[in-house]
Amino acid sequence: MNSFNPSDPDFRNRVLSSFNNQGVMNTIGARIITIAPGKMEIDFAFHESLTQQHGYIHAGILTTVVDSACGYAAYTLMPSDSEVLTIEYKVNFISPAKGELFKTIGKVVKPGRNITVCAGDVIAIDQGREKTVATMLTTMMMVKKHM
Amino acid sequence: MNSFNPSDPDFRNRVLSSFNNQGVMNTIGARIITIAPGKMEIDFAFHESLTQQHGYIHAGILTTVVDSACGYAAYTLMPSDSEVLTIEYKVNFISPAKGELFKTIGKVVKPGRNITVCAGDVIAIDQGREKTVATMLTTMMMVKKHM
Amino acid sequence: MNSFNPSDPDFRNRVLSSFNNQGVMNTIGARIITIAPGKMEIDFAFHESLTQQHGYIHAGILTTVVDSACGYAAYTLMPSDSEVLTIEYKVNFISPAKGELFKTIGKVVKPGRNITVCAGDVIAIDQGREKTVATMLTTMMMVKKHM
Amino acid sequence: MNSFNPSDPDFRNRVLSSFNNQGVMNTIGARIITIAPGKMEIDFAFHESLTQQHGYIHAGILTTVVDSACGYAAYTLMPSDSEVLTIEYKVNFISPAKGELFKTIGKVVKPGRNITVCAGDVIAIDQGREKTVATMLTTMMMVKKHM
Numbered sequence: 001m002n003s004f005n006p007s008d009p010d011f012r013n014r015v016l017s018s019f020n021n022q023g024v025m026n027t028i029g030a031r032i033i034t035i036a037p038g039k040m041e042i043d044f045a046f047h048e049s050l051t052q053q054h055g056y057i058h059a060g061i062l063t064t065v066v067d068s069a070c071g072y073a074a075y076t077l078m079p080s081d082s083e084v085l086t087i088e089y090k091v092n093f094i095s096p097a098k099g100e101l102f103k104t105i106g107k108v109v110k111p112g113r114n115i116t117v118c119a120g121d122v123i124a125i126d127q128g129r130e131k132t133v134a135t136m137l138t139t140m141m142m143v144k145k146h147m
Numbered sequence: 148m149n150s151f152n153p154s155d156p157d158f159r160n161r162v163l164s165s166f167n168n169q170g171v172m173n174t175i176g177a178r179i180i181t182i183a184p185g186k187m188e189i190d191f192a193f194h195e196s197l198t199q200q201h202g203y204i205h206a207g208i209l210t211t212v213v214d215s216a217c218g219y220a221a222y223t224l225m226p227s228d229s230e231v232l233t234i235e236y237k238v239n240f241i242s243p244a245k246g247e248l249f250k251t252i253g254k255v256v257k258p259g260r261n262i263t264v265c266a267g268d269v270i271a272i273d274q275g276r277e278k279t280v281a282t283m284l285t286t287m288m289m290v291k292k293h294m
Numbered sequence: 295m296n297s298f299n300p301s302d303p304d305f306r307n308r309v310l311s312s313f314n315n316q317g318v319m320n321t322i323g324a325r326i327i328t329i330a331p332g333k334m335e336i337d338f339a340f341h342e343s344l345t346q347q348h349g350y351i352h353a354g355i356l357t358t359v360v361d362s363a364c365g366y367a368a369y370t371l372m373p374s375d376s377e378v379l380t381i382e383y384k385v386n387f388i389s390p391a392k393g394e395l396f397k398t399i400g401k402v403v404k405p406g407r408n409i410t411v412c413a414g415d416v417i418a419i420d421q422g423r424e425k426t427v428a429t430m431l432t433t434m435m436m437v438k439k440h441m
Numbered sequence: 442m443n444s445f446n447p448s449d450p451d452f453r454n455r456v457l458s459s460f461n462n463q464g465v466m467n468t469i470g471a472r473i474i475t476i477a478p479g480k481m482e483i484d485f486a487f488h489e490s491l492t493q494q495h496g497y498i499h500a501g502i503l504t505t506v507v508d509s510a511c512g513y514a515a516y517t518l519m520p521s522d523s524e525v526l527t528i529e530y531k532v533n534f535i536s537p538a539k540g541e542l543f544k545t546i547g548k549v550v551k552p553g554r555n556i557t558v559c560a561g562d563v564i565a566i567d568q569g570r571e572k573t574v575a576t577m578l579t580t581m582m583m584v585k586k587h588m
Contacts, residue, residue, distance in 0.1 A: 064207020354505020384531035
């Protein structure tokens with residue numbers, strides 16, 4: 001993985017503050033595990049309120065959390081007066097999202113002034129065994145904060 | 148739009164029954180508006196528990212609902228002993244998801260024995276005005292039900 | 295489809311001039327059929343030099359031409375001192391690319407100052423019958439021309 | 442990277458034979474560098490006949506070659522009486538495709554009986570320096586050969 005040098009030394013507080021404003025992260029029970037330059041990890045536990053028709057986590061909920069992980073991975077490298085927006089993403093679901101805990105990891109693939117490309121993974125922990133269940137490729141955009 | 152002829156005359160009950168098993172649809176407050184051959188519409192209202200950092204609906208929640216709309220659009224055309232799975236999707240977010248109500252529409256682009264391609268849209272209704280906020284292109288798979 | 299109002303009245307010449315600089319369009323034998331605000335159509339004929347292992351047109355060649363159609367559809371709406379770049383695309387291949395002629399159509403879904411979202415289709419004409427063989431969803435970026 | 446065990450010991454010849462039937466690989470001047478279980482590398486040199494409007498390799502040509510790399514990576518793990526088809530792909534273009542040589546690498550992320558997910562990269566070699574210029578996430582399908 002690449003090593004990145006954030007321009008804003010206070011990037012962790014900036015990410016935390018934004019994350020805490022995402023009402024949906026609270027609804028899902030998502031918790032930040034790691035904030036590092038160009039990398040973010042967010043976990044959440046299985047809950048019936050998040051399931052699809054077979055009782056596994058809905059693809060869209062996996063996407064919600066790994067999208068935030070990728071967005072904040074990008075945001076760690078953006079300037080202090082910026083906001084991050086998801087332009088688009090593509091996700092492949094490669095195994096059923098069966099498990100008791102779900103780790104989502106977002107990483108910057110290519111940072112840019114306006115456009116940052118990230119990759120994300122969702123790993124299910126099922127009776128202690130890890131399995132990648134989804135993989136994301138996404139484009140994030142930096143926008144200047146409106147004061 | 149294409150016109151489709153479902154092989155299973157009971158497709159509406161099959162879709163309804165599967166939808167009602169998706170715990171996350173209840174969490175989001177999603178409601179079925181239309182079930183038609185190759186088409187499905189699901190709406191949900193704004194709620195703070197579904198938001199990202201700017202107070203709009205999180206991209207992943209839009210995705211969750213339009214994924215279900217696309218999946219069930221595909222499922223209307225599948226045989227009675229089948230299940231539907233999302234293989235992958237790609238979503239572009241084209242305007243902020245600002246509004247009081249969100250309509251998601253899933254349509255079959257190309258049905259197939261195993262693989263069905265669908266397109267979806269999310270339309271925000273903001274003070275009565277409609278605006279497309281997201282557009283999805285997705286691949287669904289038919290799998291035989293395990294008895 | 296939306297109706298668009300180009301800011302640059304000379305957009306057709308700008309598109310033509312850029313198209314003529316794409317060496318690969320000549321290699322493929324691609325021809326412009328339509329240049330309109332927010333819309334572009336490019337056709338090409340079957341040739342063995344463009345095939346995959348089953349003798350049909352390679353997915354990547356369909357992509358090459360419909361990418362140019364989408365990029366130039368976006369470019370019609372950009373200012374005179376701009377360039378257009380493909381940030382990313384996603385393509386579904388929904389039928390074998392069998393035919394004697396291939397029409398690619400690019401349309402702007404959502405124009406923006408920096409980012410424009412487009413949708414594209416590839417239609418094969420096989421013994422006179424039309425069939426959609428691929429569909430694209432793509433993100434284009436405007437960049438200022440370096441003088 | 443995962444380690445894979447091909448069911449068909451003759452997978453190299455099967456890939457070679459299919460590759461040699463792709464007319465477009467000859468047009469591009471593409472050469473196989475590596476065929477390994479779940480992995481394929483194909484290179485090609487810069488040529489003006491493959492360019493877009495700025496004189497770099499057209500995004501669609503990068504896609505054509507890395508699509509073949511991903512498809513054949515998947516094909517190495519498929520049974521002897523199978524064919525491989527690209528269902529869909531998504532590609533991000535992360536740097537201008539400037540260089541004298543282009544390496545495309547396709548790897549299996551998750552093999553399956555019918556559906557195989559692959560990831561691909563395109564690396565430009567520009568005056569001897571390597572740079573990733575595009576990254577792909579794609580879904581391949583196994584189909585039984587028609588005898």
